[in-house]
Amino acid sequence: MNEDDEAAGAPVGRRVILGMLGLGAVGIVVGANAQQKVNRALAPLGPVGQVLPAAGGFRYYSVVGGVKRRKPETYRLTVNGLVNKPRTFSFAELGRLPQTRMTKDFQCVTGWRVEDVAWAGVALPDLLDAVGVSPRARAVRFHSFDGVYTESLTLDQARRRDVLVATGMLGGPVEHDHGGPVRLYVAPMYGYKSLKWLGGIELTADVVPGYWEERGYDVDAWVGQSNGRDDEPT
Numbered sequence: 001m002n003e004d005d006e007a008a009g010a011p012v013g014r015r016v017i018l019g020m021l022g023l024g025a026v027g028i029v030v031g032a033n034a035q036q037k038v039n040r041a042l043a044p045l046g047p048v049g050q051v052l053p054a055a056g057g058f059r060y061y062s063v064v065g066g067v068k069r070r071k072p073e074t075y076r077l078t079v080n081g082l083v084n085k086p087r088t089f090s091f092a093e094l095g096r097l098p099q100t101r102m103t104k105d106f107q108c109v110t111g112w113r114v115e116d117v118a119w120a121g122v123a124l125p126d127l128l129d130a131v132g133v134s135p136r137a138r139a140v141r142f143h144s145f146d147g148v149y150t151e152s153l154t155l156d157q158a159r160r161r162d163v164l165v166a167t168g169m170l171g172g173p174v175e176h177d178h179g180g181p182v183r184l185y186v187a188p189m190y191g192y193k194s195l196k197w198l199g200g201i202e203l204t205a206d207v208v209p210g211y212w213e214e215r216g217y218d219v220d221a222w223v224g225q226s227n228g229r230d231d232e233p234t
């Protein structure tokens, strides 16, 4: 997409489907600034099917109702695709990999933000090292065990040390409603990249757009900028 497309206000990637906000089936096409205004105006709803109130500034989001609980004892994370050694990790095995902690903000693209959240888990590059990434891999696809939600990162993004396979959040385990027992936390990007109920990590040759990316949100979801376009930061 070039800047003329953007100026013309018709970038397909910026399509905001009001239907997905539960407001009806009307689709409108807006520019980046307008999209963020729409998002802000609708912030209490969020871009999701289900929003529940949560303590401490978070909102619980899930595009699927009634996600089945998994106990740490029966939890499994599958890592496959373009890797040298496809592997399944139990919760205990994740705990035996090098552990990373960080305290950082969490920000949804709709405008809400929680500052200074404590996160703990395995830095994604450490997990990738444990399976060995094939030289043909260029991207990572994440699968939720809710059966519907997916996310993606380029391999370069996935190798950042502030991308976490999180087993801890807010000073305790990752609660079910926050996507536990294991979720993704992509610190430098908007919340929709932080896939909940992480069940699978698949190394792929190319980026496969995730759930919200199929619905108009950017694959590159850096907080405070939007692909170098001149959006107002949220």
Ligand SMILES: Nc1nc2c(c(=O)[nH]1)N[C@H]1C(S)=C(S)[C@@H](COP(=O)(O)O)O[C@H]1N2
Pocket (backbone or CB within 6 Å): 047, 048, 058, 059, 060, 061, 062, 063, 064, 107, 108, 109, 144, 146, 149, 177, 178, 179, 190, 191, 192, 193, 194, 195, 196, 197
């Ligand atoms: N599986 C799954 N992961 C998801 C979502 C979702 O609907 N399903 N919503 C995303 C969005 S838009 C946000 S802002 C965060 C919200 O995390 P929380 O529910 O822990 O507040 O989860 C992200 N990960």
Ligand SMILES: [Mo]
Pocket (backbone or CB within 6 Å): 046, 047, 061, 107, 108, 109, 110, 190, 191, 192
């Ligand atoms: Mo979000």
